[in-house]
Amino acid sequence: MPDRLITHLRHVDLAVPDFARQREFYAGVWGLTEVATDTGLSFLAAEGSPEQYVVRLRKAEDKRLDLIAFGAESTADVDALAERLAAAGVRIVREPGPLDTPGGGYGVRFFDVDGRTVEVSADVAVRRHRRIEERESIPVRLSHVVLNATDIEATRRWYEEHLDFALSDTLMHPAMGHMMHFMRCNPQHHSMAIARCPHTSLHHISFEMRGIDEYMYATGRVIRSGARKIWGPGRHLAGNNTFSYFLDPHGNTVEYTTELERLDEDAWHPHVYDFTRPEVSDQWGTANPMNELVARESFNDPDRGVFVAPPV
Structure with a gap:
């Protein structure tokens, strides 16, 4: 390790x-x-x-x-x-x-x-938490965050050099090259990923559910709320996790997921996956196709907080 x-x-x-x-x-x-x-x-x-x-x-x-x-x-x-x-x-x-x-x-x-x-x-105090019960369609924990960057190779190198992140897998496009790097800071396949984008912004925030049933109940519950679903439900190849993506009221993408892969870091070798292959984006084939409209939503708005620290 x-x-x-x-x-x-x-x-x-x-x-x-x-x-x-x-x-x-x-x-x-x-x-x-x-x-x-x-x-x-x-x-x-x-x-x-x-x-x-x-x-x-x-x-x-x-x-x-x-x-x-x-x-x-x-x-x-x-x-x-x-x-x-x-x-x-x-x-x-x-x-x-x-x-x-x-x-x-x-x-x-x-x-x-x-x-x-x-x-x-x-040294942050541990919060008193509880076991999520069967069919309870609320997040267990925060899973990962994905960031948009204009130069994903430079961003990847920075996190490797300064924060000791490791590369787990990469998504590529035959005509456009590397499009996303999955990065880990523990055996979880990724706590962060870096996606290629015309500007710096938040790509999405992901939340882990108790299991497949709870993930599906939650997906249905949010659909019924009227929130806009942009992609899913499905199962990615990189990380082997499920996905359902929605927009929050300000256009940030949020995801329900479950069963994100845990790696044997001593034995793991990163893959490069061609995401034009349908099974790379969605092994199940149940999600709506990944296309330019879905990708554009994940670009989000250019971040107004670049090199400006928050006041609190």
Whole structure:
């Protein structure tokens, strides 16, 4: 097993103009639980997850990705990472120190190569969580986040060099080359992926369900809510996970998934998959075809938060 300072994905934070509508979607339709609020802030947990929260919403004039947060094993690891990043010329936007978000802890914030704000933290209190029951169609935990980048090779190298991520698999197009890199920070096939896009933005946030039945019940429940489904249900080849993609009220793509593959990292060798083959996108053949309209939705709006740290 490789040595890493990053252990897992903690939460993804979004800023939106219509805070009330976004809050209603995530705390109602999507099945998260609001665990704390402040002026223009909402912290939302997944009932099956020990993380204090998996999504934070902030009211703002501009829609943007505020933050991606990862965990570390100890405060010493946070300090070691901060020192390493600073020595490499990475721009630190908040020096290591105590966190004032739910669960507290100790963390550092910095910009990645594309200007996204990233936080790495340790010693965050474990939230009291519970087992998700049979047929309960709410997320167990946050699964992964996918980021859009204009130069996915440069972004991949940055996360490999500075945060010790490893490449699991790649999607390619015969005429366009590499289109997506799946990256891991633990044995889970991917905690993050990097997709090729004309601009920097959020591609999607994914949430793990209890099992296939719960994933399908949740997919049906969200369809019945009137939320727009853009792709699925189906099962990808890379990662072998199920997928159903929807749009939240501000046009961010969110996914229900289950059974994401866990790897033997010592034996794993990355694949390069041609996603023009139908079985690569969807092994089952049940999803609507991947086409330009589906891809365009995943481009999202250009991120207004590039190299601008969130105020909280």
